[in-house]
Amino acid sequence: MNTRDPLLVARSLTKNYRxxxxxxxxxxxxxxxxxxxLGENGAGKSTAIKIFLGLVKPTDGRAEVFGRDASxxxxxxxxxxxxxxxxxxxxxxxxxxxxxxxxxxxxxPRKQARxxxxxxxxxxxxxxxxxxxxxxxxxxMKQRVKLAQCLVHDPSLALLDEPTAGLDPSGREDMLELxxxxxxxxxxxxxxxxxxxxxxxxxxxxxVVLREGRVVEEGEVAxxxxxxxxxxxxxxxxxxxxxxxxxxxxxxxxxxxxxxIVALDxxxxxxxxxxxxxxxxxxxxxxxxxxxxxLIEVFEDGGGKASEASSRExxxxxxxxxx
Amino acid sequence: MxxxxxxxxDIGYQRYEGPRGGRAQAxxxxxxxxxxxxxxxxxxxxxxxxxxxxxxAAVLTALIMAIIVVTVDRVLDGSEATIDLPSHSxxxxxxxxxxxxxxxxxxxxxxxxxxxxxVINLYLVRPLNGVDYVGAxxxxxxxxxxxxxxxxxxxxxxxxxxxxxxxxxYLRDNWLDVPKFLGAGFALALYVTTLALAVSAFxxxxxxxxxxxxxLFFISLLVVNGFTERPDVGLDTRKWLSxxxxxxxxxxxxxxxxFNNGATLESVGEGSSAQNTAxxxxxxxxxxxYSLWVAGPGLLLLLRYRRILx
Numbered sequence: 001m002n003t004r005d006p007l008l009v010a011r012s013l014t015k016n017y018r019x020x021x022x023x024x025x026x027x028x029x030x031x032x033x034x035x036x037x038l039g040e041n042g043a044g045k046s047t048a049i050k051i052f053l054g055l056v057k058p059t060d061g062r063a064e065v066f067g068r069d070a071s072x073x074x075x076x077x078x079x080x081x082x083x084x085x086x087x088x089x090x091x092x093x094x095x096x097x098x099x100x101x102x103x104x105x106x107x108x109p110r111k112q113a114r115x116x117x118x119x120x121x122x123x124x125x126x127x128x129x130x131x132x133x134x135x136x137x138x139x140x141m142k143q144r145v146k147l148a149q150c151l152v153h154d155p156s157l158a159l160l161d162e163p164t165a166g167l168d169p170s171g172r173e174d175m176l177e178l179x180x181x182x183x184x185x186x187x188x189x190x191x192x193x194x195x196x197x198x199x200x201x202x203x204x205x206x207x208v209v210l211r212e213g214r215v216v217e218e219g220e221v222a223x224x225x226x227x228x229x230x231x232x233x234x235x236x237x238x239x240x241x242x243x244x245x246x247x248x249x250x251x252x253x254x255x256x257x258x259x260x261i262v263a264l265d266x267x268x269x270x271x272x273x274x275x276x277x278x279x280x281x282x283x284x285x286x287x288x289x290x291x292x293x294x295l296i297e298v299f300e301d302g303g304g305k306a307s308e309a310s311s312r313e314x315x316x317x318x319x320x321x322x323x
Numbered sequence: 324m325x326x327x328x329x330x331x332x333d334i335g336y337q338r339y340e341g342p343r344g345g346r347a348q349a350x351x352x353x354x355x356x357x358x359x360x361x362x363x364x365x366x367x368x369x370x371x372x373x374x375x376x377x378x379x380a381a382v383l384t385a386l387i388m389a390i391i392v393v394t395v396d397r398v399l400d401g402s403e404a405t406i407d408l409p410s411h412s413x414x415x416x417x418x419x420x421x422x423x424x425x426x427x428x429x430x431x432x433x434x435x436x437x438x439x440x441x442v443i444n445l446y447l448v449r450p451l452n453g454v455d456y457v458g459a460x461x462x463x464x465x466x467x468x469x470x471x472x473x474x475x476x477x478x479x480x481x482x483x484x485x486x487x488x489x490x491x492x493y494l495r496d497n498w499l500d501v502p503k504f505l506g507a508g509f510a511l512a513l514y515v516t517t518l519a520l521a522v523s524a525f526x527x528x529x530x531x532x533x534x535x536x537x538x539l540f541f542i543s544l545l546v547v548n549g550f551t552e553r554p555d556v557g558l559d560t561r562k563w564l565s566x567x568x569x570x571x572x573x574x575x576x577x578x579x580x581x582f583n584n585g586a587t588l589e590s591v592g593e594g595s596s597a598q599n600t601a602x603x604x605x606x607x608x609x610x611x612x613y614s615l616w617v618a619g620p621g622l623l624l625l626l627r628y629r630r631i632l633x
Binding site: 133185 | 442450
């Protein structure tokens with residue numbers, strides 16, 4: 001298989017649970033790198049993952065994993081990793097033993113399984129705790145064990161279902177950093193299924209947005225967040241109001257963003273005017289540069305077809321205390 | 324003295340390029356883990372108590388039987404008195420409470436916690452399906468059950484051989500007991516393994532499965548024996564009721580293997596236990612009844628795990 005071939009392909013993928021349509025002719029593909037599978041609860045993310053894992057058969061359409069039919073070829077799972085959203089760890093077993101067993105269950109010989117279990121526990125920061133029963137671990141540590149079992153057999157692709165669920169802000173940061181590191185250092189591609197836009201924005205290179213079982217957005221994260229016309233972000237140490245007046249006088253349209261000024265629709269001519277306004281106001285410049293919009297803004301501003309769904313997700317995120 | 328210089332190289336993360344065993348290796352891994360789980364290996368001390376205490380009790384029972392037989396033999400040496408001493412054919416009947424308790428308490432540990440904790444979800448995304456998983460667990464428990472059933476028989480055999488004034492003579496005269504107790508042990512292990520795991524497939528709580536199994540074994544035994552031992556109950560009724568004692572079903576096979584049955588009304592008599600009363604049935608019927616109790620729960624177990632997958 002060529003390295004540029006897609007790892008996962010959904011072709012008109014449909015799944016009905018009696019009268020409920022979980023996936024509705026979804027078409028998308030996922031290649032190497034980190035891909036965010038974004039959508040609200042019930043959008044069909046988990047169903048899509050379960051179909052790719054061969055756990056659920058599609059009602060219609062086809063799910064391909066590494067070019068093979070996921071529902072027919074279970075051997076392909078040896079190259080897949082899966083981190084479920086819900087609890088999946090035995091409480092009475094020590095982490096080292098559990099990971100060794102999971103690696104063996106994926107087909108690795110005992111000796112290599114033990115060695116890889118130790119390596120992965122080091123990667124997720126649990127090497128010192130490896131001989132403790134998993135039941136004694138904190139929520140954050142359990143999430144790390146879940147990630148470790150997903151990686152221990154060295155898959156080519158790892159499917160992570162809500163990996164930051166239940167974590168506090170610092171634990172969430174650590175988990176996202178681990179996910180990033182897993183691709184950057186190990187070369188293991190990641191599908192990050194989540195309803196938290198911030199997680200996708202900080203971690204993923206590509207994004208597939210699902211809503212009510214349909215794909216509503218798909219593409220590079222940067223293509224969503226790059227401004228169509230350039231916006232310049234100006235932060236000054238003092239005389240902010242004078243600078244704003246000066247910019248207005250120069251004919252540059254602006255809006256205030258906290259303690260900073262955002263100059264809109266900036267072209268070459270406007271850069272000269274900003275320079276002149278800065279000189280005229282006497283403000284000392286701290287930082288100035290092109291501004292990248294966040295995914296949240298993109299969907300809030302109606303920049304994507306999924307704006308309505310995403311706004312709802314944002315509310316859920318805020319209510320959940322997400323960073 | 325010169326110091327040897329050492330350098331530390333961090334070779335970083337290495338991709339795994341070695342062999343992957345696939346489905347067969349996954350089954351073996353789950354089989355091995357099943358044995359470890361059943362015996363509490365790699366688990367906390369609490370999970371070791373029940374299996375090892377049961378094994379100890381089963382072996383102790385065999386040891387006590389051997390001591391009794393050897394002692395009585397020596398006391399009666401030269402005497403004309405005859406006493407029916409317990410032997411390999413009686414061991415499974417005597418130790419059945421221990422063996423059934425072991426199955427009821429340990430069997431559910433192989434299936435229930437995996438579903439309760441969600442570990443089953445991690446198995447099913449590996450290169451195996453639900454039938455592979457439950458097949459490996461079943462084989463593991465059958466192996467452990469066979470060990471627990473047959474180990475005490477070997478202890479008993481060793482005791483009887485060493486206690487005999489002519490050990491080689493004893494072995495020559497009684498060597499046929501070995502395949503017999505292995506066969507009867509296999510029949511018992513097959514029955515309790517399948518029944519224990521089939522019950523466990525319907526609950527995520529080990530304790531519910533254990534209580535239900537213990538209830539099945541012991542309540543059916545008490546109720547059925549309550550009827551078969553009553554002289555006012557007709558013989559035909561007692562004969563058919565005797566088949567309903569779940570503890571005794573594998574013991575029917577034990578009796579067929581050791582005695583080839585053929586009991587008469589006189590030999591069974593009134594007030595006999597369910598196990599004895601059942602000997603009035605033809606061997607074919609008892610064997611078919613036993614097979615039904617293995618195949619039925621086995622099928623249930625298989626269907627249950629096929630459904631879990633879908």
